[in-house]
Amino acid sequence: xxxxxxxxxxxxxxxxxxxxxxxxxxxxxxxxxxxxxxxxxxxxxxxxxxxxxxxxxxxxxxxxxxxxxxxxxxxxxxxxxxxxxxxxxxxxxxxxxxxxxxxxxxxxxxxxxxxxxxxxxxxxxxxxxxxxxxxxxxxxxxxxxxxxxxxxxxxxxxxxxxxxxxxxxxxxxxxxxxxxxxxxxxxxxxxxxxxxxxxxxxx
Amino acid sequence: xxxxxxxxxxxxxxxxxxxxxxxxxxxxxxxxxxxxxxxxxxxxxxxxxxxxxxxxxxxxxxxxxxxxxxxxxxxxxxxxxxxxxxxxxxxxxxxxxxxxxxxxxxxxxxxxxxxxxxxxxxxxxxxxxxxxxxxxxxxxxxxxxxxxxxxxxxxxxxxxxxxxxxxxxxxxxxxxxxxxxxxxxxxxxxxxxxxxxxxxxxx
Numbered sequence: 335x336x337x338x339x340x341x342x343x344x345x346x347x348x349x350x351x352x353x354x355x356x357x358x359x360x361x362x363x364x365x366x367x368x369x370x371x372x373x374x375x376x377x378x379x380x381x382x383x384x385x386x387x388x389x390x391x392x393x394x395x396x397x398x399x400x401x402x403x404x405x406x407x408x409x410x411x412x413x414x415x416x417x418x419x420x421x422x423x424x425x426x427x428x429x430x431x432x433x434x435x436x437x438x439x440x441x442x443x444x445x446x447x448x449x450x451x452x453x454x455x456x457x458x459x460x461x462x463x464x465x466x467x468x469x470x471x472x473x474x475x476x477x478x479x480x481x482x483x484x485x486x487x488x489x490x491x492x493x494x495x496x497x498x499x500x501x502x503x504x505x506x507x508x509x510x511x512x513x514x515x516x517x518x519x520x521x522x523x524x525x526x527x528x529x530x531x532x533x534x535x536x537x
Numbered sequence: 538x539x540x541x542x543x544x545x546x547x548x549x550x551x552x553x554x555x556x557x558x559x560x561x562x563x564x565x566x567x568x569x570x571x572x573x574x575x576x577x578x579x580x581x582x583x584x585x586x587x588x589x590x591x592x593x594x595x596x597x598x599x600x601x602x603x604x605x606x607x608x609x610x611x612x613x614x615x616x617x618x619x620x621x622x623x624x625x626x627x628x629x630x631x632x633x634x635x636x637x638x639x640x641x642x643x644x645x646x647x648x649x650x651x652x653x654x655x656x657x658x659x660x661x662x663x664x665x666x667x668x669x670x671x672x673x674x675x676x677x678x679x680x681x682x683x684x685x686x687x688x689x690x691x692x693x694x695x696x697x698x699x700x701x702x703x704x705x706x707x708x709x710x711x712x713x714x715x716x717x718x719x720x721x722x723x724x725x726x727x728x729x730x731x732x733x734x735x736x737x738x739x740x
Contacts, residue, residue, distance in 0.1 A: 350573055367587065374588055384543050
């Protein structure tokens with residue numbers, strides 16, 4: 335027996351969510367229709383609403399309902415610090431750490447020649463323009479600690495005038511609370527190579 | 538920093554999905570807005586469409602776009618066999634096994650006095666009426682093999698006139714391909730108590 339066509343269509347539509355395969359999609363569709371029709375109507379409405387109203391900030395490219403996002407509108411921040419991240423989720427994570435007071439620039443992903451994603455797709459020219467306009471002194475390349483993230487960071491660093499701007503990258507090493515025995519080799523070598531004097535590390 | 542209000546609302550809306558917490562909901566919202574706006578629009582539309590058009594079959598209570606579902610409309614089936622399941626997903630699973638040729642009745646869950654779900658909520662009266670109307674001879678109680686599923690099966694069995702209808706329950710035992718050493722004790726005792734002569738079991 336096949337399911338009703340609309341139910342099939344709904345299950346297929348759920349498969350566009352990350353990490354959701356056919357089985358989970360079916361469970362979601364059945365759950366909503368069986369037990370939470372109000373939640374389903376709300377989700378449908380919120381999706382439509384978000385698509386209609388959420389665009390990107392004209393300065394930093396993060397998600398925003400207004401031309402400029404709340405961070406870019408906040409004039410108490412330090413314009414000499416600019417943090418480059420791959421996605422709006424990374425921006426949120428850094429903001430939640432509460433340890434950064436500068437502005438951001440959100441690339442639209444990372445360089446990936448194999449997928450046809452080049453410098454213009456991640457907005458490198460707009461980033462360079464912002465560095466000039468804001469008078470940035472330090473550029474923190476907080477792209478992911480992956481091969482693609484590293485490559486993107488190095489490409490951008492090559493395009494920036496290093497006589498004016500210092501370029502940094504977040505430290506790689508042991509996670510807080512991490513046990514040495516369970517940390518992978520690559521992280522451990524980074525942690526050892528990046529070792530700092532004991533007296534200085536709690537400053 | 539808080540996210541934009543519409544983004545927060547969208548993330549909250551995703552939390553209504555089963556097995557989706559705040560972190561996954563955020564990942565879903567960001568993924569759709571960043572990479573799959575078409576998929577998001579499609580999901581929103583399909584949800585609205587499903588809510589508007591998918592109701593329940595007037596006979597068996599499963600999801601259906603028409604008054605009667607395709608199974609109930611199929612007059613080549615055996616009306617003497619009626620299989621009672623907890624949800625439309627169970628009906629689909631049994632149909633996919635291809636081993637059942639009768640009709641179904643889908644309860645709207647299972648009896649759960651603690652949640653205020655009584656016999657009228659799972660449609661027991663409608664089930665009894667169907668048993669009479671269809672001239673059912675065997676009622677297969679395929680509710681889940683859980684405490685609630687067992688209790689529901691026993692409650693319904695008590696309400697059915699057993700001089701007219703035989704009541705059965707699917708066998709409990711080892712899953713096909715299962716290894717004895719990894720099967721839990723409860724399943725193993727069911728498998729042993731329900732043992733059958735070797736000559737008969739492949740019939």
